[in-house]
Structure formats: C-alpha cells, structure tokens
Amino acid sequence: MTALNLARMVAAAADTIAAHADELTALDQAIGDGDHGLNMKRGFEAVRAEADLFAAKPLPDALKAIGTKLVMTVGGASGPLFGTLFMALGKEISAGPDRANLTAAFGKAIEAVAARGKSQVGQKTMLDVLQPVHDALADGKTATEIVDVADAAAEATVAMKALRGRASFLGERSIGHMDAGARSTALLVRTVAEAIGEVA
Numbered sequence: 001m002t003a004l005n006l007a008r009m010v011a012a013a014a015d016t017i018a019a020h021a022d023e024l025t026a027l028d029q030a031i032g033d034g035d036h037g038l039n040m041k042r043g044f045e046a047v048r049a050e051a052d053l054f055a056a057k058p059l060p061d062a063l064k065a066i067g068t069k070l071v072m073t074v075g076g077a078s079g080p081l082f083g084t085l086f087m088a089l090g091k092e093i094s095a096g097p098d099r100a101n102l103t104a105a106f107g108k109a110i111e112a113v114a115a116r117g118k119s120q121v122g123q124k125t126m127l128d129v130l131q132p133v134h135d136a137l138a139d140g141k142t143a144t145e146i147v148d149v150a151d152a153a154a155e156a157t158v159a160m161k162a163l164r165g166r167a168s169f170l171g172e173r174s175i176g177h178m179d180a181g182a183r184s185t186a187l188l189v190r191t192v193a194e195a196i197g198e199v200a
Helices: 003-019 020-031 036-049 051-055 059-073 078-092 098-116 125-137 145-160 166-173 180-195
Strands: none
Touching: 003 020, 003 036, 003 051, 003 059, 003 078, 003 180, 020 166, 020 180, 036 051, 036 059, 036 078, 036 098, 036 180, 051 059, 078 098, 078 180, 098 125, 125 145, 125 180, 145 180
C-alpha cells in the first residue's frame, strides 16, 4: 500500500459516498433519522481534504487517523461506528499486511464495532455486511467475489427486522427496507476492491 494508492483510495471512497449520498439518505429516511447520506458525505469529504496527510503515514497510523477524523466529522450513530472500524483496523494491521494479517485485523475491527454499537450479526446493521465480508476474506474469495458477498449481504437486510438503532423503534415496520449502514458499508467494500484493481 503506497502513499499514492492510499490517497487514491481515500478519494475514491469520498467520491462513492458522495455519488450515493441521496440514496443513503432515502434509505435512512425510511427507517432511521434520515441523515446517514449527508453525515457520511461530510465525513468522507473531511477525510479527502487530508488525504495526502494520511497517506504520508504508515498504514496502521493512517487508518487510525482516518477513523479519528470520521468520529469527529460524520456525527450521529455512524460516526463512532465507522470511526471505530478504521481505528481498530489500524491497531491490528501491519504496515505491509498479507491476507492472513488483513483477515485477522478485520475480524478484530468487527468485534470492536459490535462492542461499540452493542450489537451483533442479524440485527440489521453494518455488521450484517462486515461479517460476511470477513468470512469471504477468510475463505480465500477473490476481490470480485467479496464485493458480490457485500452487495448480497446489504440486500439481505431488507428482509430483517431491526433490533438495534433508531430503526428498531419501528419493529415489524422496519422489515422491507435496506439498512443504510449496511448499504454504505457495501459501497465502501466495492470502492476498496476497485481501488486496488482487483475487481473486474
């Protein structure tokens, strides 16, 4: 992971979130606060603004700094959760990770997100994308296959009843709507995979 590659990845993530901000907002309006798209766009634009600064750091430090910036700028429930994901990943990953290290670090990051959100898989949250992606990574799936897993996992939240977050207040009425956090997580998985040039 070179500085140039990391800077490009940050820019690509910001572009992706910006391009889908209205979609994410619409999803969140259905069962949440309605601010997910705007909040995520603001956070990733803030990260983009300091992309070169982050890219100059070793990968672990860069990820921790990105996580801190997301916590400070995204706001709402998503800021601490996405920030925790990046900060925890930065604490566990090596400067030049292989697949085994990335898989282990990602697993620890997911545990940190679950602890921060007091949630678990099956409750209609971003964890319902993160865990299948981790499993696919551990199973040796290709980047293209992992992206497909992420997209399918986000789609699978449509049929779920929300048990955590604002959507949980709706009970059965949360069924039939995709979780906005799951969708944004899947979008970021695709962006990372495409940025490293491994998606057809």
